Amino acid sequence: MKKMKNTMYTLLIAIAVIFTATSCSKDDDGGSGGNAAAGTIKAKVAGSNFSSNPQLSAATQINAGGSTTITVQGNDNSGKGIVLVMNGVDGTGSYNIGGGANISISASYIEVDASNPTAAQTWQAPFDSSVAGEINISEFTASKVVGTFEFTGKNVNGDNSTKEITEGSFNMDF
Template identity: 45%
Template sequence: MRKLNQFMLLIMTVSLVTFSSCKSDDDGGSPGTAPSGTLTATVDGGSFQSLDISSSATVSNGGQNLTIIATNSDGNAFAINIFGYSGPGTYPLGGDINIFNSASYSETDVDLNNPTNSTTEIWQAPYNDTEVGEVNISEETNTNVIGTFNFTAKNVNGDQSEKTITNGSFDLSKETAN
């Protein structure tokens, strides 16, 4: 009986640490400044704004996952994945327990003379076991997901360079998938 009690205590402790580390108790902060249907951010001092037609937020797996995809006309894109999503709140990127939440920024250089020579570089977060940023969901409605984000990402498969993403904001149409 004592082993069963110890096992139950271990399970409860692990569950508490896991669920409390995935989302903070705050409400996700301010909604940001992105125009409706877009994602905006500052990437190493330069501005990024996605196109409405190629930007969305998808809530899936019974509402437990959130995926944000946003691209612009220059071939640059953001992808953000939150596992253990539960609505408005703050979701860390990285850290010992939050390694499943991720964000990336990519740049594609299209060679119009020879499209097969086109290249894509991807900067990923997290890239080690430290917390490198966060995603704040301030509002989720039946039709939209609104929030802010910031992170530092590394080109782990390329030149190892880092990009600093600040002032990230989104007001995206929400899709629901199973």
């Protein structure tokens, strides 16, 4: 009986691992790639245009333990920025931001006041168990990542307000 219980627990764990590995909601169609200029991130933040300065933007790719993590960050000259973190990315496709306990993709919009940096505001996604947005990677090579994104972020530093980040795109070299 004890051996049967152990076998069942092992089977349940194996099923959970398989479900977790496939629940990142990747779709093979990464979309058109958007219209961001090389080395930048573009988006609409609550309807207003955001465009990062190429000198204040970067992308990194880390491969460890058979998994790839991509971070794309872009800041403008006024202290606003967007950060996308994609864990477990394995190529082009569509990746959900959030959607349960397995959070492998996240996004943030940040506003920093240079005269009072401690009052920075961050709108983070996901902020609960629902899907808060999507990142679509249309080009992914050893030296470049291109794609689009949209998300709803919740202010984690203050009033719990939300911001809609739409029509986002990035075009970054590693």
